[in-house]
Amino acid sequence: PVSPRALQPRSATVSGFWLLNAFQRPAVLAGAYAEMAAQVIAGELRVVVGGDRPMSEVRQVHAELRERRTTGKLVLDPRR
Template sequence: MSRSTASASGGVGSLAVQLAKLRGAPVIATASTPDKREFALSLGAPAAVDPAADDLAEALRAANHGEPVDVVLEMTGGRVTDQSIAALAPFGRLAFYGMAGGVEPGLVSPRDLQRRSVTVSGFWLMNALAHPEVLRKAYVEMPGQVAAGGLRVVHGGDHPMSEVRRVHADLRGRRTTGKLVLDPTR
């Protein structure tokens, strides 16, 4: 069975693991600490890998029974993105939706993409919010999935806006789990 990989302990990644599981698509989670990897496994990921592995591409393939992966949801940047692209199977896809590590990935060679027939794309939520029809299906389906117990809301905490600097430092330092909420009234 083909597998995907996702950074799995943040708000988007924790949701991606669960949505993939609901659709029968196993996800190899990546997470920076043993506790976060355990958390990803508790969400339904059958395997979890440390993105700091010396050879992340090989670690992802090993977690996929020695085979390259079909889809990568990537939000770390730097070498994690580079090695995730290297782990893709022919016709594989990588969706880049963040850069939590603060380091740009290397340049992607169009010739390498062509040779392996792989796709690298970007996603920014603000573009989707400008086109509500793109999100309509999710808005309709997800509350029912939460109510039925198929999706677990992973709440990372409510924080007053006065702590925005600390919250961003925690995000950059990868010390958070789940979706964080900033309350502008506090």
């Protein structure tokens, strides 16, 4: 639960979206991807790679995610 009163002092918001809804609107999705690609090309946005781990470590990876001990995007490699 999120208390609106707890958000107000910092002018914070909570928002989200359902990705499947975005796929139903290809023009909107294409525009968002184009904007993101332009930011990457301009150096305004960068991907933070958190690591490439073998699938055999999936339990450990999930534990690290739950405990917020990860940074960036993690990839589980099923070939390892």
